[in-house]
Amino acid sequence: MVKRYAATCTHVGNQNIMAEGFKTADPLEYHKSFLKENCRPDGRELDEFRTTTLNIGPISTAEGSALVKIGNTTVMCGIKAELAVPPSDTPDKGYIVPNVDMPPLCASKVRSGPPEEQAQAASQFIADIIETSEIIRKEDLCIEKEKLCWVLYCDIMCLDYDGNLLDTCIVALLAALKNTQLPKVTINKETDLPEVDLLKKCSISVNRHPVGSSFAVFDNTITIVDPTADEESLATAVMTLVIDEEGRLCSLHKPGGTALSGEKLQDCMGRAVTRHREISKLVDKILESIKK
Amino acid sequence: MDLSVHGVSPATREFGCEQNLLSRPDGSASFIQGNTSVLAGVYGPAEVKVSKEIYDRATLEVVMQPKIGLPGVRERAREQCVRETCEAALLSTLHPRSSLTLILQEVHDDGSLLACCLNAACMALMDAGLPMSCLFCGITCVIDTDGQIITDPTLQQEKESRALMTFAIDSTDKRVLMSSTKGSISIQELQEAIALSQKASHRIFEFYRGSVSRRYSKTLK
Amino acid sequence: MFNSFKEKISEVLLPGDVFTFDLPDLASNVKPEKVICGPGLRRDGDDVRVCKCGILRHKPPNVFWIDSQQKRYVPVKGETVIGVVTAKSGDIFKVDVGGSELASLSYLAFEGATKRNRPNVQVGDLVFAQFIIANKDMEPELVCIDSCGRANGMGVFGEGGFLFRVSLGLVRRLLAPQSEIVADLSGLFPCELVVGLNGRVWVKAKSTQQTLILANLLESCENMTSNQRQALFKRVADGAL
Numbered sequence: 001m002v003k004r005y006a007a008t009c010t011h012v013g014n015q016n017i018m019a020e021g022f023k024t025a026d027p028l029e030y031h032k033s034f035l036k037e038n039c040r041p042d043g044r045e046l047d048e049f050r051t052t053t054l055n056i057g058p059i060s061t062a063e064g065s066a067l068v069k070i071g072n073t074t075v076m077c078g079i080k081a082e083l084a085v086p087p088s089d090t091p092d093k094g095y096i097v098p099n100v101d102m103p104p105l106c107a108s109k110v111r112s113g114p115p116e117e118q119a120q121a122a123s124q125f126i127a128d129i130i131e132t133s134e135i136i137r138k139e140d141l142c143i144e145k146e147k148l149c150w151v152l153y154c155d156i157m158c159l160d161y162d163g164n165l166l167d168t169c170i171v172a173l174l175a176a177l178k179n180t181q182l183p184k185v186t187i188n189k190e191t192d193l194p195e196v197d198l199l200k201k202c203s204i205s206v207n208r209h210p211v212g213s214s215f216a217v218f219d220n221t222i223t224i225v226d227p228t229a230d231e232e233s234l235a236t237a238v239m240t241l242v243i244d245e246e247g248r249l250c251s252l253h254k255p256g257g258t259a260l261s262g263e264k265l266q267d268c269m270g271r272a273v274t275r276h277r278e279i280s281k282l283v284d285k286i287l288e289s290i291k292k
Numbered sequence: 293m294d295l296s297v298h299g300v301s302p303a304t305r306e307f308g309c310e311q312n313l314l315s316r317p318d319g320s321a322s323f324i325q326g327n328t329s330v331l332a333g334v335y336g337p338a339e340v341k342v343s344k345e346i347y348d349r350a351t352l353e354v355v356m357q358p359k360i361g362l363p364g365v366r367e368r369a370r371e372q373c374v375r376e377t378c379e380a381a382l383l384s385t386l387h388p389r390s391s392l393t394l395i396l397q398e399v400h401d402d403g404s405l406l407a408c409c410l411n412a413a414c415m416a417l418m419d420a421g422l423p424m425s426c427l428f429c430g431i432t433c434v435i436d437t438d439g440q441i442i443t444d445p446t447l448q449q450e451k452e453s454r455a456l457m458t459f460a461i462d463s464t465d466k467r468v469l470m471s472s473t474k475g476s477i478s479i480q481e482l483q484e485a486i487a488l489s490q491k492a493s494h495r496i497f498e499f500y501r502g503s504v505s506r507r508y509s510k511t512l513k
Numbered sequence: 514m515f516n517s518f519k520e521k522i523s524e525v526l527l528p529g530d531v532f533t534f535d536l537p538d539l540a541s542n543v544k545p546e547k548v549i550c551g552p553g554l555r556r557d558g559d560d561v562r563v564c565k566c567g568i569l570r571h572k573p574p575n576v577f578w579i580d581s582q583q584k585r586y587v588p589v590k591g592e593t594v595i596g597v598v599t600a601k602s603g604d605i606f607k608v609d610v611g612g613s614e615l616a617s618l619s620y621l622a623f624e625g626a627t628k629r630n631r632p633n634v635q636v637g638d639l640v641f642a643q644f645i646i647a648n649k650d651m652e653p654e655l656v657c658i659d660s661c662g663r664a665n666g667m668g669v670f671g672e673g674g675f676l677f678r679v680s681l682g683l684v685r686r687l688l689a690p691q692s693e694i695v696a697d698l699s700g701l702f703p704c705e706l707v708v709g710l711n712g713r714v715w716v717k718a719k720s721t722q723q724t725l726i727l728a729n730l731l732e733s734c735e736n737m738t739s740n741q742r743q744a745l746f747k748r749v750a751d752g753a754l
Contacts, residue, residue, distance in 0.1 A: 312582070318583070318584045318585040319584070319585075335585075336585065336613070337585065337587065337612075337613040338585070338613050339613055339614055340613070381528075383555075383564060386649060387587070387613065387649060388649055388650065389613075389614070390613035390614070391613075418527070418528065418566045419582075420583070420584070420585065421565050421566070421567075421581045421582070421583035421584075421585070422565075423528075423553075423555075423564040423565060424528035424529070424564055424565075425528070425529065425562070425564065426528060426529035427527060427528055427529050462529075463527075463528075463529040464529050464531070500527065501525070501527055504525055504527060504566050505525040507582075508525045508567070508568055508582070509525075
């Protein structure tokens with residue numbers, strides 16, 4: 001391998017250096033020259049996602065967990081369950097607390113200290129998705145009205161950031177929830193204390209399956225799916241569509257940037273629907289393989 | 293899209309706006325929609341911290357202050373929406389290596405707060421005289437339980453709704469710059485809501501023009 | 514081409530407003546008209562687009578610009594400003610003019626200054642100076658001499674006067690030829706007045722009291738019609754205030 005490289009290095013090397021130089025000197029023009037030819041620097045089509053890999057249940061100490069990679073972007077989601085008293089305004093519901101963390105190790109732009117704006121915005125976005133899609137029926141988390149319910153802490157951590165954080169987070173959350181098993185809890189009538197039976201575990205029912213698809217827009221004209229970190233920083237706008245299995249929108253999140261026409265939006269919706277099919281198939285396949 | 297077909301007219305509450313009401317900021321505005329009220333201040337182009345300097349454009353920071361308590365995750369998410377919308381409208385390449393700071397103070401929230409923030413931000417940026425390629429406005433729509441779309445809802449209407457959408461619309465092509473939604477929506481409903489917002493945006497831009505003209509009629513003769 | 518502009522003169526325009534033109538046929542022998550766009554107007558392809566809000570002004574024959582009310586100064590080449598010396602470093606002074614970065618001022622850019630004969634400038638001094646370099650990509654540079662090497666009114670000043678800030682629009686009104694405000698003001702007290710295009714105004718009258726009265730009057734001119742102003746000045750002249 002090394003030898004072969006050495007032999008051809010004078011020719012290929014020069015070209016590589018040229019391309020590297022072009023990329024450094026004018027990254028926008030570099031990307032646009034690829035987009036003009038309907039392809040992207042990493043060899044993908046405009047509407048092609050990076051390879052998505054999924055590992056369900058890597059953390060044995062958590063109630064549910066998943067590790068998702070879309071290209072280089074790696075996200076780990078762990079779910080911890082705790083018992084608590086239901087909030088007084090909704091006595092028959094449990095609650096879910098999501099958090100997205102971007103530690104300094106995931107990208108050089110992230111500094112240690114208080115969480116990045118991007119991480120905070122992602123946390124809010126995931127919280128909104130959980131709220132609006134009703135991914136889990138909160139009534140299911142209630143054990144006894146006004147007395148006891150489950151709290152699910154969904155900690156999502158980005159281990160490697162290379163763009164498209166939101167899509168990856170949603171897949172990780174969905175897979176981890178599907179993997180979550182809660183022990184059976186009963187309230188002892190005499191002592192009024194909860195009794196946890198760790199041997200009897202059952203999965204929680206996942207009510208809906210939201211899947212996100214992110215798009216990046218270049219100059220109002222070209223839209224690409226699943227942008228990398230480079231593409232995200234150069235694009236004039238990014239947008240995330242989240243749809244459920246019935247094809248209803250859970251979220252159309254476009255935090256500013258240049259405008260997008262109605263037809264383009266329609267195209268994006270179509271792509272999001274196929275993406276939903278791909279991801280559901282993947283999650284089901286992996287879950288099936290675990291059971292075996 | 294013609295709205296009379298749907299039989300709904302985009303009703304909005306009473307608007308109010310005052311520009312240049314604060315003495316320290318380079319531009320300021322208060323924007324009122326019904327009982328919702330937001331105060332905005334802009335500083336810049338001013339000196340920028342070396343760590344935040346961008347070599348080819350101005351660095352825009354948006355700070356959102358809630359009425360009670362400290363800004364939290366919700367405010368961060370809104371800041372991101374307002375910042376990226378402003379960045380799309382501002383010609384920030386004309387002031388490279390400088391900082392623009394936009395501070396939004398919630399005065400009272402009676403629904404459509406994010407939309408009101410966007411409107412206040414646009415008026416304050418205009419007051420500061422920063423170069424912009426177009427204007428933008430914010431509009432919130434909710435879908436109530438009967439499937440009716442209501443524009444510019446009150447807090448009560450927001451609570452009773454099953455879906456909430458906020459859009460930022462630009463003044464030249466009336467296209468959607470920013471979108472933030474909550475609740476499950478069908479594609480049909482989304483498109484209707486966008487069409488309604490675009491219709492309502494005309495009214496807001498007319499209001500912008502009126503209130504700027506009023507301001508200039510006082511100061512320049 | 515002129516007409517689309519002329520229709521809008523003295524009207525309030527907003528960012529995003531567009532002037533479109535019917536371009537004359539290249540084959541026809543009509544000579545194309547030229548238009549010079551000043552601040553607030555930008556060319557965008559075949560159109561001209563407004564990028565600041567304000568009133569469209571016209572100066573014959575063909576100059577158009579947007580007159581906007583602003584507070585923050587952005588340096589422009591050739592404009593004269595009042596700066597505050599904030600630091601001395603080697604051969605240059607750093608001067609605060611209210612823009613986004615400090616301007617530099619060489620110690621040789623004063624009348625009669627040589628390497629031996631340095632001008633007496635201390636940190637904190639006020640200078641009246643002119644931009645010779647001012648663009649978005651470079652550090653702005655000031656000089657206190659004109660092209661002939663004369664001071665021409667520029668240099669260090671400000672013994673015992675009073676410096677304050679007003680809006681850029683008011684400054685331009687003060688500096689306009691035959692400015693009504695200045696004419697009205699000079700009828701009150703004898704005074705020295707230095708006006709920088711960066712929104713800073715320096716006044717000095719016979720006594721501190723008179724200086725402060727003048728400063729307050731100028732600041733209040735911001736939002737007054739000429740009738741209101743004349744009434745106010747008259748009351749001051751009569752000793753009512």
